[in-house]
Amino acid sequence: MARETVRPTVTEYIRRLKNKLMFIEAKNLVFSYKEDAPPVIDGMELKIEKGTFTAIIGHNGSGKSTLAKLLCGLLIPTGGSVTVDGMPTNDEKMQYDIRKKCGMVFQNPDNQIVASVVEEDVAFAPENLGVPPAEIRHRVNSVLKAVGMEEYAKHSTYKLSGGQKQRVAIAGILAMEPECIFFDEATAMLDPAGQRDIIASMKMLNREKAMTVVAITHHMNEAVEADRVIVLNHGKIYADGTPLQVFSDVENILRAKLSVPQVTELFYMLENNGCRCGTDVLHTMEAAERIEKLFK
Amino acid sequence: MIKDITIGQFFPGDTLLHRTDPRFKIIILITFLTSVLAAKSTVAFMAVLCSTLILLVLSEINLRILLKSVKPLLFILIFTAVINLFFVKGESMLLHWHFIKIYKEGIVNAVMMVLRLVCLVVGTSVLLSYTTSPLDMTDGLERVLSPLKYIKVPVHEFSMMMTIALRFIPTLVEETDKIISAQKARGVSFDTGGLLKRVRALIPILIPLFYSAIRRAYELAEAMECRLYRGGEGRTRMKVPHVKGSDYIFLFVMLAVCVGIFLLNSYEVPFI
Ligand SMILES: Nc1ncnc2c1ncn2[C@@H]1O[C@H](COP(=O)(O)OP(=O)(O)OP(=O)(O)O)[C@@H](O)[C@H]1O
Ligand SMILES: [Mg+2]
Numbered sequence: 001m002a003r004e005t006v007r008p009t010v011t012e013y014i015r016r017l018k019n020k021l022m023f024i025e026a027k028n029l030v031f032s033y034k035e036d037a038p039p040v041i042d043g044m045e046l047k048i049e050k051g052t053f054t055a056i057i058g059h060n061g062s063g064k065s066t067l068a069k070l071l072c073g074l075l076i077p078t079g080g081s082v083t084v085d086g087m088p089t090n091d092e093k094m095q096y097d098i099r100k101k102c103g104m105v106f107q108n109p110d111n112q113i114v115a116s117v118v119e120e121d122v123a124f125a126p127e128n129l130g131v132p133p134a135e136i137r138h139r140v141n142s143v144l145k146a147v148g149m150e151e152y153a154k155h156s157t158y159k160l161s162g163g164q165k166q167r168v169a170i171a172g173i174l175a176m177e178p179e180c181i182f183f184d185e186a187t188a189m190l191d192p193a194g195q196r197d198i199i200a201s202m203k204m205l206n207r208e209k210a211m212t213v214v215a216i217t218h219h220m221n222e223a224v225e226a227d228r229v230i231v232l233n234h235g236k237i238y239a240d241g242t243p244l245q246v247f248s249d250v251e252n253i254l255r256a257k258l259s260v261p262q263v264t265e266l267f268y269m270l271e272n273n274g275c276r277c278g279t280d281v282l283h284t285m286e287a288a289e290r291i292e293k294l295f296k
Numbered sequence: 297m298i299k300d301i302t303i304g305q306f307f308p309g310d311t312l313l314h315r316t317d318p319r320f321k322i323i324i325l326i327t328f329l330t331s332v333l334a335a336k337s338t339v340a341f342m343a344v345l346c347s348t349l350i351l352l353v354l355s356e357i358n359l360r361i362l363l364k365s366v367k368p369l370l371f372i373l374i375f376t377a378v379i380n381l382f383f384v385k386g387e388s389m390l391l392h393w394h395f396i397k398i399y400k401e402g403i404v405n406a407v408m409m410v411l412r413l414v415c416l417v418v419g420t421s422v423l424l425s426y427t428t429s430p431l432d433m434t435d436g437l438e439r440v441l442s443p444l445k446y447i448k449v450p451v452h453e454f455s456m457m458m459t460i461a462l463r464f465i466p467t468l469v470e471e472t473d474k475i476i477s478a479q480k481a482r483g484v485s486f487d488t489g490g491l492l493k494r495v496r497a498l499i500p501i502l503i504p505l506f507y508s509a510i511r512r513a514y515e516l517a518e519a520m521e522c523r524l525y526r527g528g529e530g531r532t533r534m535k536v537p538h539v540k541g542s543d544y545i546f547l548f549v550m551l552a553v554c555v556g557i558f559l560l561n562s563y564e565v566p567f568i
Pocket of ligand 1: 033034040058059060061062063064065066067107
C-alpha cells in the first residue's frame with residue numbers, strides 16, 4: 001500500500017532522470033575578483049547536461065574564462081552555487097574529485113606546460129593520479145597520437161611552436177581521462193588545418209567517448225559545430241540555444257558585438273536587400289543548396 | 297645575446313655513461329670525487345689521472361667542449377698554481393732569485409693541485425652534467441635523497457622546483473630578450489653612461505620581468521592544480537628506472553678504484 005504511493009509518476013521519473021544527467025549546474029552564480037569591483041559574472045543560471053557539446057562565445061572581457069573556471073571548480077563563486085555531478089564546488093573536501101572529472105585547457109599554452117620534455121608533460125596528470133607506470137605509458141602514447149604529436153614525444157617543450165604547445169596541452173588533459181573538458185580558446189593559435197583537427201577531435205570525444213565538452217571560442221565556424229551555443233555579455237547569458245536558433249537572430253548577435261558565421265551574414269545581407277531567403281543557414285553546403293533553390 | 301647561456305649542458309648520446317642509471321651515476325660520482333680528493337702519493341695520483349682519462353674516453357665527449365668547461369676555471373687554476381709554486385717550502389731548492397724561492401716540492405704540489413681540480417671538474421661534467429638529461433638528473437636526485445623524507449626534508453618539492461625551473465629558464469630568458477628589445481625601441485640605452493646609470497637602466501627590464509614571472513607562476517599553479525597535482529604523496533612516475541647489471545658493475549669498479557687509491561697512497565714514485 002505504502003509502496004504504491006511513493007512510486008513516482010512517469011513524468012516525475014523522467015524529471016529525476018534528467019536531473020541526474022545534469023552534469024554542471026550553476027544557480028544564481030555571482031563572481032567578482034575583488035570585493036568592491038563590479039561582478040564579472042552577475043547572477044547566472046546555467047545547466048550543462050552530461051555528454052553534450054556546448055560552445056561559449058562573447059566579446060573580450062565578457063567573462064568566458066572566468067565562467068569556465070567557476071564551472072570546473074578552479075574559482076569559488078562569491079555568490080550562488082555551482083555543483084559538478086552533484087558536488088558543490090565550494091566544498092573543500094570535494095575539490096579533488098571535481099577536478100578529476102573536469103579538465104581544462106587554458107588560453108595560454110606556455111604557462112600550463114610543466115615539464116621540459118613533451119611526453120613527461122603529458123604524463124603529469126596521470127602521474128599525479130597515481131596511475132601505474134605501464135598504463136601511463138600507454139595513455140601518453142595514444143593521446144599524443146590523437147593530437148598528432150607522436151613524433152614529438154621526446155622533444156623539448158620549449159622549442160615547439162604555439163600551436164604545437166597547444167596540442168601538447170590538450171594531450172596533457174586528455175591523458176587525465178576526465179568526464180568533461182573545457183577548452184578555453186584552445187584553437188586560437190592553430191592554423192586552419194590544425195583548428196579543423198582539434199574541432200574534429202572535440203566532436204569525436206563528445207560522440208564516441210560520451211565526454212561533456214565545453215568550448216570557449218571566438219571562431220563562429222567552431223561554435224556552429226556544437227549542440228548548444230551560449231552567448232555571454234557583461235557577465236550575463238545573452239542568448240542560449242542551438243546554433244541555428246542563436247545565429248539566425250543576426251541582429252541580436254551583432255548587438256552583443258559579435259559576428260555570425262560568414263554564410264549567415266551573407267544571407268542576412270541578402271534578406272536586408274529584399275531577398276526572401278531567411279537567415280537560418282550555418283554551413284557553406286547548405287547555403288549553396290539554398291542559393292541554388294532561389295535561382296530555380 | 298642572452299640566449300647563449302646554456303643550463304645543464306647535456307649532450308645526448310648512447311654511451312655506457314649515458315645509459316647508466318642516474319642514481320648510480322650520482323653515487324659513482326661521489327666515490328670518484330672522494331678518490332680524487334683522497335689521492336696523496338704520486339702513485340695514487342697517477343691512478344686518478346688514469347681513471348679520469350678512462351671516463352673521458354668512455355663518454356665520447358668532444359675535447360673542445362671539455363676545454364670550454366675548464367676555461368672559466370682558468371683563473372683559479374693559475375692562482376692555485378702560483379700559490380703552490382711560490383709558497384710551498386721543501387728541501388731541494390731549484391731557484392733562488394732575490395726573495396723568490398722555488399722548491400721541487402712546490403712544483404710537484406702545483407702540478408698536482410691543478411690536475412686535481414681539473415680531474416674534479418672533468419669527472420663531474422663527464423659523469424653527470426654532460427651525459428645526464430636535466431630531467432633524469434632531478435629525478436635521480438629525488439630518488440637518491442628520498443630517505444631524507446623521513447626526517448622531514450622536502451625532497452619531492454625540491455625536485456619539482458628544479459623541474460619547473462629547468463622548464464621555465466629558456467622561456468624567461470627569451471622574455472628578457474624581448475623586453476630588452478622593447479625597451480631599446482623606446483630609446484632606453486643599456487651600454488652608455490656611468491655604472492649608476494647603467495644599473496638604473498636595468499630597472500625597466502626587471503620590473504616587467506618580475507611582473508610576468510609572477511603572473512606565469514600564478515597561471516602555472518592553477519594549471520597544475522587542474523591537472524591534479526597535490527604534492528609527492530601517492531604520485532607515480534611514468535619512467536621506472538630499472539637497474540641493469542652494468543650499473544652494478546660500474547659502481548663496483550669505481551668502488552674498487554677508490555679503495556685501490558687509498559691503498560696506493562703509501563707508495564711514492566721513486567724519482568719525483
Ligand atoms: N585574475 C584576475 N584578477 C582580476 N580581474 C580579472 C582577472 N581575470 C580576469 N579579470 C577581469 O574579469 C573580466 C572577465 O575576464 P575573462 O578573462 O573572464 O574574459 P574573457 O571573456 O575570457 O575574455 P577573452 O576573450 O579576452 O579571453 C575582465 O574584465 C578582466 O579584466
Ligand atoms: Mg578568456
